[in-house]
Amino acid sequence: MSPELRERLESVRVQRDELGGALSEPGLHKDPVRYRDLSRQYARLNRTVESYDEYLRLEADAAAAEELIGQSPAGDESVEWAREELESGRERLVRLGEEIELLLLPQDPDNAADVYLEIRAGTGGEEAGLFAGDLLRMYARHAERRGWDLSLLSAREGETGGYREVVARVTGEEVYMQLRYESGVHRVQRVPRTESQGRIHTSTCTVAVLPVREDAGEVEIAKEDIRVDTFRASGAGGQHVNKTDSAIRITHLPSGISVECQDQRSQHQNRAQAMALLAAKLRDLEQQAIEQDQAEARRSMIGTGERAEKIRTYNFPQGRMTDHRIGLTQHNLPALLDGDLDGLLQTLQREDQLARLLASG
Numbered sequence: 001m002s003p004e005l006r007e008r009l010e011s012v013r014v015q016r017d018e019l020g021g022a023l024s025e026p027g028l029h030k031d032p033v034r035y036r037d038l039s040r041q042y043a044r045l046n047r048t049v050e051s052y053d054e055y056l057r058l059e060a061d062a063a064a065a066e067e068l069i070g071q072s073p074a075g076d077e078s079v080e081w082a083r084e085e086l087e088s089g090r091e092r093l094v095r096l097g098e099e100i101e102l103l104l105l106p107q108d109p110d111n112a113a114d115v116y117l118e119i120r121a122g123t124g125g126e127e128a129g130l131f132a133g134d135l136l137r138m139y140a141r142h143a144e145r146r147g148w149d150l151s152l153l154s155a156r157e158g159e160t161g162g163y164r165e166v167v168a169r170v171t172g173e174e175v176y177m178q179l180r181y182e183s184g185v186h187r188v189q190r191v192p193r194t195e196s197q198g199r200i201h202t203s204t205c206t207v208a209v210l211p212v213r214e215d216a217g218e219v220e221i222a223k224e225d226i227r228v229d230t231f232r233a234s235g236a237g238g239q240h241v242n243k244t245d246s247a248i249r250i251t252h253l254p255s256g257i258s259v260e261c262q263d264q265r266s267q268h269q270n271r272a273q274a275m276a277l278l279a280a281k282l283r284d285l286e287q288q289a290i291e292q293d294q295a296e297a298r299r300s301m302i303g304t305g306e307r308a309e310k311i312r313t314y315n316f317p318q319g320r321m322t323d324h325r326i327g328l329t330q331h332n333l334p335a336l337l338d339g340d341l342d343g344l345l346q347t348l349q350r351e352d353q354l355a356r357l358l359a360s361g
Contacts, residue, residue, distance in 0.1 A: 062089040
C-alpha cells in the first residue's frame with residue numbers, strides 16, 4: 001500500500017472520529033434528519049477505517065512471520081507453520097487492499113435514499129402484465145428480507161391479472177444503492193397459462209428505479225407547465241379511497257411525463273406525493289443525459305441504465321436468469337423470483353465499483 005494511500009486513510013480516520021464527536025453532541029436527537037445523515041456518513045467511514053485497521057493487523061502478522069522464519073534454525077517445525085501463515089496473510093492483504101480502494105471511491109449521494117419503483121408492462125400483451133405482477137412480488141419479497149417497507153402509490157391492473165403499470169415507494173436502509181441496477185428492460189421467456197399449444201412466448205417489462213430526495217424543491221416546476229386532474233381511485237384502498245375523487249394525476253406538459261398517486265386519503269397528500277414523484281422523474285431525465293457522456297468502460301460492465309436497454313432474461317423452462325450486462329447466468333430462478341436477490345445485487349454493485357476503479361486509473 002502506497003504512502004499516499006495510507007495518508008488518505010489516516011485522514012478518513014480523523015473524519016470518522018470528528019463525526020463520532022458530532023454524533024455525541026447534546027440535543028442532536030432533536031434534529032432527526034441531521035442525526036440520520038451524520039449516522040450514515042459515520043457508518044460508511046467506519047467501515048473503511050475498520051478495514052484499514054484489519055489491513056494493518058495482517059501486515060504486522062506478516063512481518064512477525066518473516067522475522068520468525070529468519071531467526072529460526074533449519075528444520076524447526078515452526079518455520080513451516082510460519083511460511084504457511086505468511087503466504088495466507090499476503091493473499092488476504094491483497095484482497096483487503098482491493099476492498100479498501102473500492103471503499104475509497106466517491107459515493108453517490110443518493111445511495112442512502114429511498115426509491116420510487118416503477119414497473120410497466122411492455123411487449124407481450126396480458127402476459128407482460130402478469131410478468132409485471134411477478135416482478136412486483138419479487139421486489140416486495142426482497143424488501144421483506146431486507147426489512148424495507150414497500151407501499152403502492154398507483155396501479156393500473158391488467159384484464160387477466162398483473163399490472164399494466166404500477167408505482168411503489170420503497171423505504172429503508174440504502175435502498176437506492178441496492179436497487180439502482182434494476183433499471184432497464186426485463187425479459188421473460190415462458191409458456192403463458194393461456195397458451196394451449198405449450199409454446200414459449202417472450203414478453204418484456206420496463207423497470208425504473210428513481211431516488212427519493214428530501215430536497216425535492218431543487219427541481220423547479222412552473223405551475224403553467226403542469227396539468228392536474230383528479231379522479232376516483234380504483235382497486236384496494238378502503239371505502240374512503242374509492243368513494244371520493246382524491247386520486248391525483250399530474251402531467252408535465254413540456255416533457256409529456258404523467259404521474260399518479262392514489263394511496264393517500266386526502267387529495268392534498270396525493271398531490272404532494274405525485275409532485276415528488278414528478279420531480280424524481282425529471283431529475284432522472286437530466287441524469288440520463290449526463291450518463292450518455294460517461295466512460296465506455298463503465299457502460300461495458302453495467303450498461304447505461306437506460307430503460308430501453310435489455311438488462312436481464314428470466315427463462316422459466318430452463319429455470320435460469322441471465323444478466324446481460326455482466327454475462328452472469330444463475331440457475332436459481334424460483335429463489336430469485338421469491339426475492340433472494342442479495343447475491344445478484346452485490347455482484348452488480350461490485351462490478352460497477354471495479355469499472356469505476358478502472359476508469360479512474
